[in-house]
Amino acid sequence: MFRRDLLALGALAALAPAAAARAQAGAGTGGSGGTIRTHALSLLGEPALPRDFPHWPWVNPDAPKGGEIALTALGSFDSFNPFILRGTAAVGLTNLYDRLTRTSADEAATDYGHLAETIELSADRLTIAYELREGARWHDGRPITAADVVFTFETLRRHGRPFYRAYWADVAEVRADGERRVVYRLRTAENRELPQIIGQMYVLPKHWWEGRDFARPSLEVPLGSGPYRIERFEPGRTVVYRRVEDYWARDLNTMRGTANFDRIRYEYFRDNTVALEAFKAGQIDFRTENVAKDWATAYDFPAVRRGLVKKEEIRHEIPTGMQAFVVNLRRPLFQDARVRRALIEVFDFEWMNANLFYGAYTRTASYFSNSELASRGLPEGREREILERFRGRVPDRLFTEEYRLPVTDGSGNNRAGLRRALGLMREAGWTVRERRLVNAQGQPFEFEILLSSPSFERVALPYKDALERLGMAVQVRTVDPAQYQKRIENFDYDMTVDVIPQGLSPGNEQRDYFTCAKAQEPGSQNVAGICDPVIDELVEMVIAAPDRAELIARTRALDRVLLWHDYVVPQWHIQSFRIAYWDKFGRPARGPRYDLALDSWWIERGRERAIEEGRRAGPDRN
Template sequence: MSHSLVSFPPSAGRLCSKVLSGKVIDQGLKVFSVLSLAVGLLAGASVASWGEPVHGIAMHGEPKYPADFVHLDYVNPDAPKGGKITYGGQGSFDSLNPFILKGVAPRGLWDDSYGLNVYEPLLMRTADEAFSLYGLIAESVELPEDRSSITFTLRDNAKFSDGHVIDVEDVKFTVDLLKEYGRPAYQSRLKRVVSIEEPGPRQIRFVFENGEDRELPLLIGTLPVLPAHVIDPEKISKSGMYEFIGSGPYVLDRIDAGTKIVLKRNPDYWAKDLPIKIGQDNFDEIHVEYFRDNTAMFEAFKKGVFDVLPESDPARWANQYDFTSAKDGRVKQRVFESRLPKGMSGFVFNTRKPVFENRAVRRTLAKLFDFNWVNKNLYYGLFTRSSSYFESSILSSVGVEANEAERALLAPYIDSIDADILDGTYRPVSAEDGREMRQLMRGAIADLAAEGYVLKNGVMTHAETGRPLAFEFLATSSEQERLALTYNRILQRIGVKMSIRTVDSAQYWERRKTMDFDMMKMSWSASLSPGTEQYSRWHSSQRDQDGWFNQAGADDPAVDAMIEALLAARSQDEFTAAVRAFDRTLINGYYVLPLFHKKDQWVGIWTRIGIPGKEVKGRPLSGYRPTVWWYRGE
């Protein structure tokens, strides 16, 4: 436990100094009252510096829901309890631990889409706000204005599924565990905690070096709390099927290694009557089944093996929902509007590889994807070309000229940023027809010549090194392979050699995790409150870290600086400017060949699953949200 007699924020010290040096001291008669004021300021400083206990916090501004809210706007508080829901997954799993790097854990244990079903955080995020958190395991939270610390008071009735009361030692144990063995994102956050204190009964305080990262306190609130009395750190650090309990509404009931898990409702779940939980966790059982590939998944869905299929294939969505259960109304095609940024989907260049070290080469290769042909012939024209990492939102820089605030942030790097990216006119190149594509190919040959490449016996070759412009595309599905083949069709015509290797799911994830690839298809989700995850994805310090994140190997001081700017932003205007500037630096780096996105979410759903409708007054920003659904019956 950390103790101090008095803790003064810098602002209190400056204020007292100002008072004591004022003219009132020279008047003599008021010295005592001024000193009394100063002492009063100092005495109250320790309280003011830690903030007041509140029920919820927001990244910017105030949280939407007041302290006395009854339930969230997007839930049906009268949703029936019972039945089961089954989700489908592709591939397999070889671990039950979603918090460490080793192994692949199944969906549904700790999952934003399927639910925080087995493990829970201190604070719970709502789905209808950009980034707001409300007390779950923590009853209240204290966050000072400067965000140099965050203090949690744990609920007296918060329990793990075995009835063991959650205490401060469990939080501290979890922190130590994640610092040592956790995924890079956890380790990165916790490195910036300079001390952990216990200021009172069932209270834990995280103190940071400074408040420059305005998001960090909120991210600490999203940490899981794991049971110190159950977990063996030596076992949990290794991949494998090491099982441990949590505090969530469900417990692991059955495991078929690599293929299926069954979660069963905990009838003694401690938080079921909290306002943040009303209308959620409605199923008695949650099943997650895994399938070999996308085709096998669809066949299983048609037979009713699982209930919910988020659809990504436009051809299938347009033409293949003519099976019996769809014709007779037991399966519905539902379209959900997502009000979040669409993010980025594309072919990522691994810039650690010599073939992709040169930005100009990446920029040239990014011009050669024939989007219009692909969209028309493969996807029924249902996709939209992606251009921004925060597509279709106020945070996107595309179509918006950099304003004064952005230019101030970008000033040290502005000469290295392309003019069209700064003025908002940048768009990914898309040929309208074959004639335009031929022009693009001729331009690409000229651009590559400027970088030292020549066509030698039909092969694009670097004149000095003799090294051909050749690389491997790593795929794990027939769809990825098909996309790569359409791209390769163009590359071959200018002498660029791209081989395509399709591997199984286990090999794919291992090679992705260890950055053992040249090019692969990836997607980066986006929100209205991007933050520390961008550090993991794009910061130069993460370039040489194994994991799931900086696959591009980004190493650019401009990118680093914009990440730091968006994390330090105090107002919404500052934040928007910083994110747009960040978007420009990512686009300018040509780390990705942009592909495409859907405007809406397509989901096939068996009608035995109930979904909130007109009876609720709100909708999740994220579109569909199974955690608030329920079982209707056959």
């Protein structure tokens, strides 16, 4: 979903006091009055790369430019403004813009100057300044200025998606201090990731947007500064991005060896089944596969057997967050925690993994899965100290019991789970009459599971059957992506599937996921509608964590409280990218630890010709 894609554009961490001194040494420059002048910000120590690093370690700096890559998009689009709620934005639009910094995909929490040549952080960490590179310019040739940065920040906070306001809540003031210097004044020194978050903002051209309504979706091609511009499009069906030959940052160390394709073409399809067939037919060059059944069964076609199409799994170290069935707590039906636990008890992951997913997945048991931030066992040490201050306001069992999800034998006969669930429902005031769960007023327990893709029906329908054996009346409804986005933004659903992504250094984005302030704000990412003062306080503690050890303890405490409230029905995760592609690409010898980095691939002309010849030869006869 696009709202999650936007969040991923920001947010790892910022300069800790101990790391700041090391960053100063790495930068090779000092400052006055304790001000740190550096080329990069990092939470976990000094940046791995010096100021004069030539290129990212995982790229081929001499990668050839040229060719076209065709990719898949689902649904439709009616806007080229991805920063607002209204409209459905086209995919790939961030290719048009630059940021003050770029995140290293090979380090856990480090951002390097991109638009910004130098970053200054005051000793009290209440002021952050960015000095822009002199040669940075928009596609129309005009220079990128500090006024553009100020305009972007103020416009996004005023008219942009709601998460910007949560993300930047601790910024007190931003001002242009000359043509190429922008200064942010912060409300608190405890929000340690905020300087880095600010640097990850995509910068927009003030002179182009003046006189235009930023809050209105539009298909007018916008002005950018990035490695690509929009070459052509067909509303709702196709959008093509063309590489900018004279891109101002083409030789910058943060760009060398990337943006290698002359054209990036996105073709839109109504559903994933049609998109897969388009890939098989050679209309699409590359796809990531998210459906385990398709990965196991749908890639035995002639082009694969002839070696024209490659299929790979690439391991990564990315935290996998939480994917789950999420109930809407704004509905009275789900406000009783016993009801929510009953929904968990009847979900048979083991049967699904064996029969639907070919054993491909691991059950998700943490909001911070696949990372050291996940809670485990019983709370101990500093984590327990943190939780003790909330005793009486959190479930008592979290101090004495490890949170566990139910486990079945995978046979599909989950009688034990159904018995536990029925007992919980009875405790919550629901009884079975004529095989239907009803409350004291005789009203049935009924709700709808809202989906955006037919491919997920194969998961939702068995779950629906299990819930109906309990006596619930459940409907599964699949709508097109645009309608789904609007319903999610307006909290118009009972239950849906959501993905809550997490990074290695959680912080400001947790406000948008879990706090009371966002529970009633349309368009926020608090899909469940979570509102609990303890969670609000824990989120602020995570944001203000003074060092890595304290961040881990506070995040584990937050994770544990979220889990014990049973807000979601956790699903599964996988620790690899599953990719398939027509074998016309070259790529670096290794990829980064935290990204697929498709932008570092390139077209191999010889392979491309072989693919074209293979397609003309037709399928094999076996």
